[in-house]
Amino acid sequence: MKRVVLEKPHRLSYENYGEQVPGPGDVLIEVRACGICGSDVHAYLGKHPFVKYPVTPGHEFSGEVVAAGDDVEPGLLGSRVCVEPSLACGDCPQCRSGRYNICENLRVLGFQADGAMCERITVPRNRIHLLPQGVDFPGGALAEPAAVGIHALARSGVRSGSGILVIGGGVVGLMITRAAKALGCRVTVVENTRERVGRALGFGADEAILFGEEPPGKTGEMPADAGFQAVFECVGKPETMELALRLAPRGSTVVVLGVFSQAVPVQISLVQDGELNVCGTLMYTGEDFKRALDLIAGGVIEPDDFITQTVGLDDVEYGYNMLIDPETPTVKVLVEFGGGNKSDR
Numbered sequence: 056m057k058r059v060v061l062e063k064p065h066r067l068s069y070e071n072y073g074e075q076v077p078g079p080g081d082v083l084i085e086v087r088a089c090g091i092c093g094s095d096v097h098a099y100l101g102k103h104p105f106v107k108y109p110v111t112p113g114h115e116f117s118g119e120v121v122a123a124g125d126d127v128e129p130g131l132l133g134s135r136v137c138v139e140p141s142l143a144c145g146d147c148p149q150c151r152s153g154r155y156n157i158c159e160n161l162r163v164l165g166f167q168a169d170g171a172m173c174e175r176i177t178v179p180r181n182r183i184h185l186l187p188q189g190v191d192f193p194g195g196a197l198a199e200p201a202a203v204g205i206h207a208l209a210r211s212g213v214r215s216g217s218g219i220l221v222i223g224g225g226v227v228g229l230m231i232t233r234a235a236k237a238l239g240c241r242v243t244v245v246e247n248t249r250e251r252v253g254r255a256l257g258f259g260a261d262e263a264i265l266f267g268e269e270p271p272g273k274t275g276e277m278p279a280d281a282g283f284q285a286v287f288e289c290v291g292k293p294e295t296m297e298l299a300l301r302l303a304p305r306g307s308t309v310v311v312l313g314v315f316s317q318a319v320p321v322q323i324s325l326v327q328d329g330e331l332n333v334c335g336t337l338m339y340t341g342e343d344f345k346r347a348l349d350l351i352a353g354g355v356i357e358p359d360d361f362i363t364q365t366v367g368l369d370d371v372e373y374g375y376n377m378l379i380d381p382e383t384p385t386v387k388v389l390v391e392f393g394g395g396n397k398s399d400r
């Protein structure tokens with residue numbers, strides 16, 4: 056068996072390991088698809104605040120159950136599944152209240168525990184979700200980033216008919232866009248290049264606004280009556296956090312999704328004076344995962360729209376570099392196992 060190891064920042068290597076035997080309560084999964092996430096790239100670049108090196112990356116994945124521990128129902132063998140990559144303690148106050156995504160002892164596959172950029176991985180049986188009919192392995196691998204967007208949307212409290220502003224039209228921003236449209240929201244996306252503005256519109260945003268690189272003038276002007284109920288910060292940079300607070304209408308909610316690697320000074324008077332609700336969002340729970348799979352099965356989240364490149368397990372570093380290179384347009388780069396690998400879908 057072969058797996059990728061991120062030994063330390065900028066150092067990816069391969070390692071052979073022996074066949075695993077799942078223990079009680081565990082299943083062994085043959086990995087078939089694994090997305091490369093912006094947070095994987097952060098870990099590779101040494102910018103992820105919570106990664107424990109050395110580690111096998113990979114937390115967005117699907118595959119087939121090929122073995123099961125003693126007390127696991129044997130009927131699961133051969134099932135096509137995706138995996139919620141969070142390992143919670145089950146014992147802390149957050150776990151006991153059902154919010155295990157913010158477990159005090161949370162470990163996530165691919166960051167603090169070995170992930171799925173490998174041929175086979177053992178996971179607890181209670182972390183798997185069966186893929187519904189019509190959801191293929193690449194679609195199953197998208198359930199994780201989709202669940203991130205769905206959880207963020209739930210945290211914001213928006214309902215059908217609400218207007219939302221999404222700052223950053225990367226994978227998660229686009230997942231929020233699709234899920235919010237399905238909910239009946241009006242979606243405005245802010246991006247910093249013309250190409251990404253066009254892409255956000257292609258993904259169904261009602262409006263996409265260019266900020267940044269353009270000469271000052273009309274671009275970057277918010278409509279005065281924008282009326283957003285929620286603003287989603289999906290980038291994780293000081294300037295976009297500042298933008299989120301500045302563009303949030305009085306009384307609205309600012310949802311912080313970006314992973315910040317540094318402390319960010321903000322104009323806190325905007326929060327006080329405007330009665331802004333600022334809330335963080337981390338990962339998801341099983342309910343969000345189920346909703347994600349429903350949206351993928353229902354065609355609201357189309358794998359072919361999101362997956363722009365695929366690589367094999369031997370070319371993971373090449374996949375990372377596609378995401379790092381600003382000249383390569385990517386949405387989701389997927390590692391595909393078995394069968395022919397294609398560089399473009």
Ligand SMILES: [Zn+2]
Binds near residue numbers: 092114115199
């Ligand atoms: Zn991810």
Ligand SMILES: [Zn+2]
Binds near residue numbers: 147150161
């Ligand atoms: Zn816990």
